[in-house]
Amino acid sequence: MSLIKARNLIYEYIxxxxxxxxxxxxxxxxxxxxxxxPGQFIAILGHNGSGKSTLAKHFNALINPEEGTLxxxxxxxxxxxxxxDVRQSVGMVFQNPDNQIIxxxxxxxxxxxxxxxxxxxxxIWERVISSLKAVNMYDFKDFSPNKLSGGQKQRVSIAGxxxxxxxxxxxxxPTAMLDPIGRKDVLxxxxxxxKKNNISIILITHNMEEAVLADKIFVMNKGKxxxxxxxREIFSQVDKLRKLRLDVPPATIIAHMLREKGVxxxxxxxxxxxxxxxxxxxxxx
Amino acid sequence: MIRDIxxxxxxxxxxxxxxxxxRTKIIGTFVYIxxxxxxxxxxxYAIAFAFLMLCxxxxxxPIKYIxxxxxxxxxxxxxxxxxxxxxxxxxxxxxxxKALVITLEGIRNAAFMASRLIxxxxxxxxxxxxxxxxxxxDGLESVMHPLKYIKVPVHExxxxxxxxxxxxxxxMEETDKIMxxxxxxxxxxxxxxxxxxxxxxxxxxxxxxxASFRRANELTLAMESRCYRGGENRTRMKPLKYHKRxxxxxxxxxxxxxxxxxxxxxxxxxxxxxxxxxxGSINMQ
Numbered sequence: 001m002s003l004i005k006a007r008n009l010i011y012e013y014i015x016x017x018x019x020x021x022x023x024x025x026x027x028x029x030x031x032x033x034x035x036x037x038p039g040q041f042i043a044i045l046g047h048n049g050s051g052k053s054t055l056a057k058h059f060n061a062l063i064n065p066e067e068g069t070l071x072x073x074x075x076x077x078x079x080x081x082x083x084x085d086v087r088q089s090v091g092m093v094f095q096n097p098d099n100q101i102i103x104x105x106x107x108x109x110x111x112x113x114x115x116x117x118x119x120x121x122x123x124i125w126e127r128v129i130s131s132l133k134a135v136n137m138y139d140f141k142d143f144s145p146n147k148l149s150g151g152q153k154q155r156v157s158i159a160g161x162x163x164x165x166x167x168x169x170x171x172x173x174p175t176a177m178l179d180p181i182g183r184k185d186v187l188x189x190x191x192x193x194x195k196k197n198n199i200s201i202i203l204i205t206h207n208m209e210e211a212v213l214a215d216k217i218f219v220m221n222k223g224k225x226x227x228x229x230x231x232r233e234i235f236s237q238v239d240k241l242r243k244l245r246l247d248v249p250p251a252t253i254i255a256h257m258l259r260e261k262g263v264x265x266x267x268x269x270x271x272x273x274x275x276x277x278x279x280x281x282x283x284x285x
Numbered sequence: 286m287i288r289d290i291x292x293x294x295x296x297x298x299x300x301x302x303x304x305x306x307x308r309t310k311i312i313g314t315f316v317y318i319x320x321x322x323x324x325x326x327x328x329x330y331a332i333a334f335a336f337l338m339l340c341x342x343x344x345x346x347p348i349k350y351i352x353x354x355x356x357x358x359x360x361x362x363x364x365x366x367x368x369x370x371x372x373x374x375x376x377x378x379x380x381x382x383k384a385l386v387i388t389l390e391g392i393r394n395a396a397f398m399a400s401r402l403i404x405x406x407x408x409x410x411x412x413x414x415x416x417x418x419x420x421x422x423d424g425l426e427s428v429m430h431p432l433k434y435i436k437v438p439v440h441e442x443x444x445x446x447x448x449x450x451x452x453x454x455x456x457m458e459e460t461d462k463i464m465x466x467x468x469x470x471x472x473x474x475x476x477x478x479x480x481x482x483x484x485x486x487x488x489x490x491x492x493x494x495x496a497s498f499r500r501a502n503e504l505t506l507a508m509e510s511r512c513y514r515g516g517e518n519r520t521r522m523k524p525l526k527y528h529k530r531x532x533x534x535x536x537x538x539x540x541x542x543x544x545x546x547x548x549x550x551x552x553x554x555x556x557x558x559x560x561x562x563x564x565g566s567i568n569m570q
Contacts, residue, residue: 100507
């Protein structure tokens, strides 16, 4: 059974002028259907304003679709009574690390979710400790969040979600405000949770190198899903991606340009290592 | 500048008072404030002063550090003393120049008010020196809990306080950033009349407010996505617990209050105190 099952979701933003008259309607999410199975790592790609963040907020019942159905772990996300169950099984990490940490000490922030769920305090501590260990932040449990780097704060946020024992974590551009080291730490933490704890990941991003980590990619444009498939299937269509104003991983671009010049290397190269391998093979021949 | 003021900040140390339950300290502070307002007599003042010294000794915060905090109230102190000195009507005139009159009663009043103010501020700051902010908000929530029955939103007030405390350093940093950005654009915060200088701060305040609202909005989403639904059915990660030392503190505290009330009634101000109070007020100066 799929963990998230979305069918024909539609969500509209209504713009109003100062008197409250409708000026225009923007369809942020337009007829989107997708499935996420347990343990799957999904990336949703799209440039700014493609509706990917709006779509992400649906999975957490922060907003409700105007049309279509959305089942999260078998529960209808539109039902008022299911909201907190949905939010518990699908956690959400946002872009700005400063604006999602509530506690004044790291461990208190991680405990915030379980406190809201009404869990006994011995178990809260168990969960806080195991979640902090899972993202390698246990040594910082007594720190003030203000003393941490961006990447560390983001890992604390992930631990805060983990402590609620979710089945799926949605991350809305979690690395956009981080330096390369912080970015790597956060991505490592995400991959590890995905592999070790079998938690589904939905990574919203416009960074292609991050999307490569996923099992399956959805590319969004103007609220619609334009392309879907494995990273190799997606990134082999360089021209189409460029038309959607999206970048392609550098290694893929080089391979693509070499092919255009008549060099015989495979189309589905994603990483630098694969490119090097393909080129050495070519050289040895 | 704001960072120099030690008043109201937490002082890291390991003392009996530091380890006490925040509720004990909050109630203790209230009892102490009440006792200061009962005081009308030099002997009672001496007891209040001794009690304060005992607390300072127990909390292991250096006296120097506490005195530095007093800098913040110097002006209030001076103004209070001047007003009391010149505006108290009395019979024994010591000094007269045109409309200005200093009487013996005035000097006595000024000394009483000043020492009361100092003891009041020191008493309150012992609470903040020895209690972590997060602990303090927990304690306040618990102490104010009975007010819930008269529809005071106790949990919300405590949550607001703790979020405010979390965001103060972030907003200070942001102010600094905006000021530098405006300086780079030629803003001038140092020259001109007071009115002009205040006006020059508008380009700092407007972006700061806009940014705070944006932060607030994002924080709400983050809290909601972590199943926050107010204080109902919420458990505590660090439940407050009374220990033996708290019981001892309560006994001391109420014994102290009892003695003060007894003395205040027994030594009613008319009979015996005028001469003593005069002697005391001169000594205090």
